[in-house]
Amino acid sequence: MEDVYKLINQARELGRFWSDIRLPEVIFMGPVNSGKSTLINGLLQSEICPVDASPCTFIPIRLTAGSAFYAEAHLRGKTRRIMDKRQLADLVRRKAPGKVTGSIEIRHTADILNWCSLVDAPGSGLSTETDRLLDKLVAGSPAEIIFLLHQRGMDSSIHSYLNGIRKLIQSGNINISFWINANTGLSDGSTLRETVASLRQLLPGRSGVQLISTKDHKSIELLSLYIKTSMAGRMLKQIEKQLRSMDGSLPVRLGKITGIKDDGEFLRQFWDLHQDARQLLLAREAISSLPGAGGRIHWLLNDNARRLVLLDVPSGAALKQRGKHSGQPLKMEQLIKEMAGDSILNKIIPAPGLKDLAEKINNRKCVIEVVGTFSSGKTTFLNALLGESILPTGDKATTSSTVVIAYGSEKKAVVRSLLQPVFNPVRKKDGKYVPDAREMKALQSLINDKEFFSVVADVEIAVEKSFHRIPKDELAAALEDTLSQLSREKKAGSAGKIASLLPGFISKKAPSRENPPLMAVRLTLSNPLRFVFDLDNPGQRERYVKITSPPYSFIIENVEVFHPSMPLRKAYLVDTPGWDSPDNPRDVKKPVFSHRADIRLHFLHGKHLASDVRDPPESSLPEVYYVINFADTLNQLEREKASLFIRIKLPAQSGKQPLPYPRVYMISALEALRGGDEGFSRLVRQLARGVEDRHLRMLRETGEQLGSMLGEALERCSSGRTGSGDSRNAAKIKKYLEELKSLSKTSNMPGGNKLWKTPGC
Ligand SMILES: Nc1nc2c(ncn2[C@@H]2O[C@H](COP(=O)(O)OP(=O)(O)OP(=O)(O)O)[C@@H](O)[C@H]2O)c(=O)[nH]1
Ligand SMILES: [Mg+2]
Incomplete structure (x- = not known):
């Protein structure tokens, strides 16, 4: 918003021109x-x-x-x-x-x-x-x-x-x-x-x-x-003409001023000229920032529109379902909070008790994770959800670190480094040592980055499994040594001298290796690094992109992005590197499924579905939606074929039942980001229901837990184990139990399951 306010303030300062214009x-x-x-x-x-x-x-x-x-x-x-x-x-x-x-x-x-x-x-x-x-x-x-x-x-x-x-x-x-x-x-x-x-x-x-x-x-x-x-914008366009003539007159005025003898008059005229020149510069700057500010205001309006439509607002179908139980979830939440705040009840129910339950409800957000091959549009989709192009996207593999996106009043990114990043510059493949080009290159670049390398306190290397310390300044040479040795061995290997290739610690018959290759390098930083970037600031955004890309992505522990978008009030979004991305940290074959996800969006590129599909490790996961992206590049027939392939053929390959319609979405993330896409809206509605459903389910479970806590407490009161005031306490517990019972009766899965089965409208 900064650029918009800046333009407005500049225009305000040009008030002198304003006064001439109606x-x-x-x-x-x-x-x-x-x-x-x-x-x-x-x-x-x-x-x-x-x-x-x-x-x-x-x-x-x-x-x-x-x-x-x-x-x-x-x-x-x-x-x-x-x-x-x-x-x-x-x-x-x-x-x-x-x-x-x-x-x-x-x-x-x-x-x-x-x-x-x-x-x-x-x-x-x-x-x-x-x-x-x-x-x-x-x-x-x-x-x-x-x-x-x-x-x-x-x-x-x-x-x-x-x-x-x-x-x-x-x-x-x-x-x-x-x-x-x-x-x-x-x-x-x-x-x-x-x-x-x-x-x-x-x-x-x-x-x-x-x-x-x-x-x-x-x-x-x-x-x-x-x-x-x-x-x-209108005003600046109108004064542009005045500015042009003023610009031309400045050198002449300056020439005249230099000839003035009287000091007072000279200063007065010089000051006038200075003021005019300043206004001219200001107006020029304001005119050049017009398109940027205009674009920004449209982004902000789009973002606002999404805030008024998306997750917080259920679709018509969801509303109808919810209408039958109007107010139930809220009442359950209120009741739990009320009990958590009841000091007498808290004394009867031991910890971890009511307050923990209330906290659990407050803090528990749904985690939506987006996975898939690189350039399948995962980040573009998330940008569309946030309502602006804020996370870096691109045709090449772009996202190199897992990014957790959470609600925050300001748009910022927090990047934390590992304390001890480990690199594997050489791997063993079929009994042979092969350099891992990515890790080798990343490590070399980091060594060459003087600023970064100055915070490395300790360097350890491992030729087999155990690490040992070496002086910091010897690491570059050790890497070079390993590289040149491996390339010599490769040449020798191609000449047919296979026996001489076997490393010394594998085969005693081949003692020709000078030094065993460097299999792992562990760097210990003097302190884990923490960077905070203001994502509204273009320079800082650029630095954010740099630090989350190789080679720095190799030393990253986690990346959090905060954004004031409303959907984030109810869910965390997780962006992941493409699982076939060359930048995918460590093992390229395994997707990064390290975090707890409630809902997974499995992204597929509509143009090359077959190569995008792999056996997803879904067994432990609650909800998976298949999202076929790039719908704008497909014709109707291609769209139908793509959906059919995912719905019917893919599960059939592993003997499974066809996927129900609501599990497969055809969207264009790009169109959604540009203004609107029907498939995207449908998916978002479904996500909203999923998030809501989860919340209700958790409330119900919490209600059950609460019921048994109250039941036990009542028993203690009846047997006189809570000291004086037993009967008063018992009456209070009974009242709460009654309320809980009446709520549970009506709030049992309020519409949640039914909604999941409703195909997107
Ligand atoms: N035509 C079209 N282009 C899209 C669509 N979605 C994304 N793109 C473009 O595809 C490219 C890749 O998009 P990203 O969002 O960076 O893809 P990603 O899945 O996050 O890729 P990685 O971060 O590399 O894993 C970008 O140039 C996008 O503009 C879409 O629906 N239609
Ligand atoms: Mg991405």
Whole structure:
């Protein structure tokens, strides 16, 4: 967000140019009750525009900058002062459709009004008169139209209204953006898709649709940033001409100044010139950062849209199921927390007791692991989930270390090194010693990196199994020695002298080896290294990529990425190196399945499925989804074949049953990252259900544990083993047990299993 604020501040500093330009106008349009007035009030951070559940705004309300609240109505040629907000509300509401002429002008101190004036327009489709009035507003060529739609998106009346004004929009070259108000908080993303599709036909090239919520501060802040960035762009383009002429005049002015004799006058003019030159530089810098800031704001809006759609919001199907048990999981959680906070109960139930259970519920997040061959789009998929291209991707093998992605308010990466990284520069294959080029190269590069090698405290080498210390500065030579020896042996081997190749410690008959080869090297660092990178900073991002790639990936213990994306509040995501990647640490044949995963996404490249498939070690795993990526590169027939191959043929090879539909997904991670992909949304919905399901299951298990704890405690009370107050304690426990029982009855797997069997819609 830094770049956006920077641009906005630069534009603000160029205020001198601003004052010469008439502030642009931003009109808020949309169907009745879509939330336009609420949105404007949010931007003003003040309840100025009247809001009502029934149609409320019948005349346009124009808001401009002022030093205090001031309002007047211009109705039927007369101007009337409006004293306060209540009077304004009364006046606006009294104006019935059909009797409209004029407008209401309001001056206000809100910051946004220093950038543009805002117009709260009557709802479209309210009456012929209001629609005509709207046409007039559009014909006035505003700088921008913010068209707000209801959560259900485009309907036929909005469609026909937009159809009516599309020529006006196109000929006036008006910037129009569409915003869906997800203010009921239940968006499943489908309206977004459909609205995009119908706008694509209606207004080709202007189909940008964003999801926001007028109830959500972040959405309002983003819209405010969007408007300010857009206005800054407009303003900078306008002052570009002034700048050009000023640029040309500076050398002449400088020449004149040097001839001034009077010191005071010289300083004054020099200072003016200096100020102008500074403004010029500032404006140039602001103009060059425009595209970056514009791109960033779109990323932020996309990210926000995902926040309003994804894991936190179950799909329609999930909601229906959940509706039957509304509030149950929450109640169970509340009950456990309440008991954990009950000091008397905690005395009766010994540790590890209630508090541990409550903590378990608080801390237990689902782990979603993404695995597959390299360049199958694992990281691109995760970026799409995060809503921005933040993790490094590329056509070559890119991810070299396992990365755990967790929730964090700032985007940062924490990389920790091992204390004692071990390298195997030589391996034994069929009784022969062969250098491992990757490990050898990595080790040599690290030795040559003076900064890194200075933190190595100790070097040990092993020619067979046991390590022994050698001086640090002898390591490079020892490696060279091993390499040249192996290459001599290779040459000798190719000349047919096989016997002489056998190393001394394997065959006594071949004592010709000068030194046994260096099989392992162990470096001990003076301290494990820890690096923190701000992922919003391009320079630091670059350093992050470098440190997680070879040769440094060889010394990494773990990588954690923190991101404020909402899906991460409920799950950890784990990115893994491709299991056939040449950079895959250590054994290239084994995938990196070292961590605990609840859900595994097995990524497959749609274009070369057969080579991507290998026997996954899934027996111990709960849920595995097969994700066929690169759907955008396949035609319909290829897609069907690919799905069939994974669903039917693959399991048949090992005598297993076909995989059910919900276990196989066809997606395009790239399309998802660029804006939307149906397969991706379906998979995400399924993941949301999976995560939710797990949470409910854990609650149920915790409830059972709690039940037996309470049962035992009750027994102790009944037998008088809890000291004085036995009967009071027993009554309390009974009350909790009753509550728990009634909750368990209804919350037994609330919809979870059923949902898993529902094919993605
Ligand atoms: N056309 C198309 N390209 C994709 C898609 N998904 C990923 N890519 C591209 O494929 C390349 C590899 O993507 P990555 O996300 O780096 O793949 P990965 O599985 O993380 O690869 P490693 O980190 O090397 O294991 C990148 O250039 C992506 O832009 C997709 O759905 N369609
Ligand atoms: Mg990757």
